[in-house]
Amino acid sequence: MENAELLQLAIAGLKNGSIYALLALGFTIVYAATNVINFAQGEFFMLGGMFAVFAFKTLGLPLIAAVPLAVVAVTGVGVLFEVLAIRPRRDGDQMSLVIITVGGSLVLSSLARHLFGSDALPLPEFTPGPSLAFAGAAIERQTLWIWGLVLIAVVALTMLYSRTRLGRAMRACMQNREAARLMGIDTGRVVMISFALAAMLGALAGVAVTPLTSTRFDIGAGIAVKGFAAAILGGLGNPIAAVAGGLLLGLIEQAVIPFSSTLKDVVAIVVLLSVLFVRPQGLFIRERKEKT
Amino acid sequence: MSMLSVRGLTRRFGGLTAVDNVSFDVYEGTIHAIIGPNGAGKSTAFNLLTGFDTPDAGEVRFEGTRVTGLRPHRVTRLGIARTFQNTQLFDSMSVLENVLVGTHWHTKTGFLRAALHLPGVRAEERDSRELARHHLRLVSLEHLADVPARDLPHGQRRLLEIARALATRPRLLLLDEPAAGLNSAETGQLAGTLYRIRDMGVTIVIVEHDMGLVMDVSDEVMVLNEGAKIAEGPPRLIQKDPAVIEAYLGGDGGA
Numbered sequence: 001m002e003n004a005e006l007l008q009l010a011i012a013g014l015k016n017g018s019i020y021a022l023l024a025l026g027f028t029i030v031y032a033a034t035n036v037i038n039f040a041q042g043e044f045f046m047l048g049g050m051f052a053v054f055a056f057k058t059l060g061l062p063l064i065a066a067v068p069l070a071v072v073a074v075t076g077v078g079v080l081f082e083v084l085a086i087r088p089r090r091d092g093d094q095m096s097l098v099i100i101t102v103g104g105s106l107v108l109s110s111l112a113r114h115l116f117g118s119d120a121l122p123l124p125e126f127t128p129g130p131s132l133a134f135a136g137a138a139i140e141r142q143t144l145w146i147w148g149l150v151l152i153a154v155v156a157l158t159m160l161y162s163r164t165r166l167g168r169a170m171r172a173c174m175q176n177r178e179a180a181r182l183m184g185i186d187t188g189r190v191v192m193i194s195f196a197l198a199a200m201l202g203a204l205a206g207v208a209v210t211p212l213t214s215t216r217f218d219i220g221a222g223i224a225v226k227g228f229a230a231a232i233l234g235g236l237g238n239p240i241a242a243v244a245g246g247l248l249l250g251l252i253e254q255a256v257i258p259f260s261s262t263l264k265d266v267v268a269i270v271v272l273l274s275v276l277f278v279r280p281q282g283l284f285i286r287e288r289k290e291k292t
Numbered sequence: 293m294s295m296l297s298v299r300g301l302t303r304r305f306g307g308l309t310a311v312d313n314v315s316f317d318v319y320e321g322t323i324h325a326i327i328g329p330n331g332a333g334k335s336t337a338f339n340l341l342t343g344f345d346t347p348d349a350g351e352v353r354f355e356g357t358r359v360t361g362l363r364p365h366r367v368t369r370l371g372i373a374r375t376f377q378n379t380q381l382f383d384s385m386s387v388l389e390n391v392l393v394g395t396h397w398h399t400k401t402g403f404l405r406a407a408l409h410l411p412g413v414r415a416e417e418r419d420s421r422e423l424a425r426h427h428l429r430l431v432s433l434e435h436l437a438d439v440p441a442r443d444l445p446h447g448q449r450r451l452l453e454i455a456r457a458l459a460t461r462p463r464l465l466l467l468d469e470p471a472a473g474l475n476s477a478e479t480g481q482l483a484g485t486l487y488r489i490r491d492m493g494v495t496i497v498i499v500e501h502d503m504g505l506v507m508d509v510s511d512e513v514m515v516l517n518e519g520a521k522i523a524e525g526p527p528r529l530i531q532k533d534p535a536v537i538e539a540y541l542g543g544d545g546g547a
């Protein structure tokens with residue numbers, strides 16, 4: 001295969017991979033605060049695209065307003081989801097919480113179908129125009145938007161975790177919830193903020209990718225599997241590992257395409273299962289973190 | 293008036309009454325020890341005082357405010373801090389960061405201000421760091437500020453936990469067996485640290501097995517046996533109390 005072709009595959013891999021990374025971050029942030037896998041994560045992604053389409057088409061807002069509005073609205077949905085679905089059972093066992101997120105996911109996608117219909121809905125590119133040429137490969141403008149947004153999200157999140165009081169509180173909860181409460185940290189508040197952040201990242205991914213793929217009420221589950229696989233591949237509970245897992249999963253998928261393009265969607269499942277069998281703590285986590 | 297007033301505190305686990313109708317008062321500026329054979333209910337009592345467990349009967353008041361039924365972070369915000377029998381640190385954070393988490397609740401920066409990095413946030417963070425270093429100095433750990441907490445040896449982990457508890461600005465500090473696993477030199481140092489903390493104006497309640505330390509530092513000692521209070525008073529009287537001697541020598545759990 002020629003270099004340009006390889007490069008083209010790598011670009012596509014990193015594009016999809018950045019989307020997986022944002023979803024993986026959502027999984028990881030909620031997991032860190034609650035020890036629960038939030039299977040509604042994919043619905044935040046779907047709602048991001050849906051709300052953006054609604055604000056753009058139905059409300060007639062310009063894209064530059066519709067996109068941030070959609071992200072903010074989905075962040076609100078994340079908070080509501082936590083308050084209505086998670087909080088009442090917060091001290092329950094993990095399994096019932098996981099089931100709640102599965103149920104919540106179904107409710108959200110059904111609501112989306114009811115409100116927005118069952119057609120695939122398109123959104124224009126943020127900055128329309130021809131693809132850019134790069135060393136013989138083509139990069140869509142929207143791909144640059146995706147990379148830019150992912151980069152900003154990751155940098156902002158890193159700053160949040162390492163530099164701020166809230167981030168420190170979130171890390172404290174992640175490591176030792178009992179001790180965190182003892183330090184005067186309202187762990188319930190941290191859980192709520194974690195859902196808000198996860199929803200925000202999911203929506204951001206959804207909004208950024210909709211111009212390329214369009215959106216539909218039932219795309220949440222599929223993308224959730226990818227994001228979950230990416231989070232497991234990197235190592236659950238660690239934001240940097242989640243991003244690395246996302247990018248790597250995107251690249252692995254593209255590596256399979258030259259052999260069979262129909263196998264692409266199986267890759268995430270295969271990766272997920274292999275990691276769980278062989279290295280359950282993930283590729284980028286050295287040791288299993290202690291839990292109390 | 294007492295700082296901490298405990299009335300009729302009772303906690304049952306199935307058929308076992310772990311804490312049985314216990315009442316006591318802790319006065320401001322004192323070091324108050326709770327002792328007793330293993331299984332006497334000391335740690336359960338601590339959990340009840342700090343919101344980690346809810347009593348079946350009785351109540352706890354701190355400076356007149358009802359503590360019973362409050363969640364732990366609320367209890368902390370009232371001005372009560374505690375350490376655990378098994379140290380509970382944030383292991384992958386540095387020593388300094390551990391203490392910084394303790395400054396969490398009394399710094400003002402909310403989510404939005406922190407996210408937007410508004411002015412004032414930086415200054416507040418600097419003040420917090422200053423304060424955290426001050427607490428580390430108090431327990432002689434300042435030179436280890438940047439070391440990951442998991443790399444500390446046992447004795448220093450205990451000291452770090454105390455520094456972190458102090459960072460929440462308590463007026464009452466509850467220490468659960470702070471001398472457990474310390475050698476005699478470290479225990480001696482601990483006594484000095486306790487005096488320093490008390491002299492800062494922090495009242496201390498200590499659950500401890502090390503009788504030497506207890507008799508040395510306490511102003512008041514309460515003895516629990518099988519969940520019930522069997523004696524209280526100044527250390528020199530407690531040492532001679534027949535009921536206490538009986539509990540320690542006659543029971544199956546001597547110290």
